[in-house]
Amino acid sequence: MVKFNVNKKRNSTGIEIKQAIMTGVSYMLPFIIAGAVIMGISRIGASFYGIDNIWDGSHAEAGNALIRMFHAFDGFGGMALSLMLPVVAGYIAYSLADKPGIGPGMIAGLLAKDLGTGFLGALAAGFVAGYIVRYLAKNIKLPQSLASAGPIFIIPVGGTLLACIIMMYVIGDPLAAMNRGLEAWLLSMSGTNKVILAAIIGGMVGFDLGGPINKAAVTTAMAMLASGIYDPNTAAQVAIIIPPIGIGVATLIWKSRFPESLQEAGKASTLMGLIGVSEGAIPFALANPKIIIINVIGSAVGSAMAVGFGAVNRAPISGFYGWLAVENWLTYVVAIAVGSAIVTLGSLLVFKGEMPTKITKKSDKPSFNITKA
Incomplete structure (x- = not known):
């Protein structure tokens, strides 16, 4: 039975x-x-x-x-x-x-x-x-x-x-x-309207890094693939990888501006960004929520550039292994680079060598209370 x-x-x-x-x-x-x-x-x-x-x-x-x-x-x-x-x-x-x-x-x-x-x-x-x-x-x-x-x-x-x-x-x-x-x-969207829509989707994806707002934008973009509408997906896939790559690169450029724990997280963030996992940037958002604003701006700009200059991603693939399959792929990669550069510069402005407080023996949980060195 x-x-x-x-x-x-x-x-x-x-x-x-x-x-x-x-x-x-x-x-x-x-x-x-x-x-x-x-x-x-x-x-x-x-x-x-x-x-x-x-x-x-x-x-x-x-x-x-x-x-x-x-x-x-x-x-x-x-x-x-x-x-x-x-x-x-x-x-x-x-x-x-x-x-x-x-x-x-x-x-x-x-x-x-x-x-x-x-x-x-x-x-x-x-x-x-x-x-x-x-x-x-x-x-x-x-x-x-x-x-x-x-x-x-x-x-x-x-x-x-x-x-x-x-x-x-x-x-x-x-x-x-x-x-x-x-x-x-x-x-029917064209020109400015199309770019604005891409920026909105990109900003939503970059906001909570795999959370409900991110998932709502990505799922909606994927839904349009079945109808042969690719701009929302292009915007979403660009935005997914910009925050982790941008923040990870920042830790490589000027690691002394980040606590040691986040220096290590930066290496993982870069790798996760390259394979299309936005959650790599989450530790940095927890340590300093100001970076969320930078993520939104970088993701929105990168997504708007990709769509505005004619890149077309027909698959829900954000990792580097799918970039060459994108129509007008060079524009697509440049848009990712620009969005990531914005996040990198913003990260270096937000993180200024601040250190998390030491973990006490009474608590098993890490503390991210930021204090000036």
Whole structure:
């Protein structure tokens, strides 16, 4: 008999929703990264042959074997990206209802994709499927002789059917209309408006370094990828790495302005920035919250420059290993360098050789009470 734990202790609704979204996004990322990097490889390779539309079907019959290979690579990447919405919906449902939620969630997410509801529809599909499956698992009581039929037949079939009915006939059309409106608004942005939006996203990402404001901006930017809108993602991916790189470089340039503990943290911060982890800058924000303002400014400027000068990042990849796959990548790298330089200079102004107070034996927790040397 197959058993699934759908009755485990639950958190509050708000925390549960947040955890479900984060679970869905975390499982979705490998598909996006794999697909986008493979497509980037194919397009960079094709560019050496003067081809800027390697996805076009005519290249499948090209006389050059490498061109045919690059065309195939682009198709592989496209297949990986096509799984983005079903996977995020399936694993949101998994977070809510354990393994029985995966099938109904993925199928409802695939329907959301076909209905044109975009990322918002996939999120909704995951929650609808997850809560339906949880309800069915909790409330369907079968005789002992039929108990095994619940998790392998009744729950998958019933959960999938109910979730798809709700998506198709209740929330599909409103979500599709909302998604089309959002796409039209973003696509209509040009010039100054586009740059301002990039600066806002960049500032939000740089504000709390992986916290709720950062996550809201990054998740929204990623949502637009499914609709072929890349400017928000470009802004977010630039902003993710500017604070840790900028602060880390500051500790390398003039380490005496930082306490010894933060000098060591600076080395880690630089590395974490290069691989796309903004949390590397958190120790510095805890030690001196003034650096938050510098992070916001540097991230906003870098993001606005990248978008304003035409860089396009089509993948949720901020680490250095994805920079060459960015369209107009040199501009993209320069924007990162400028934003990081702002953070570096600001860090050297904010940290002035101040030292944290000594840790007393009575406390096991480090103290970051700043006093003048």
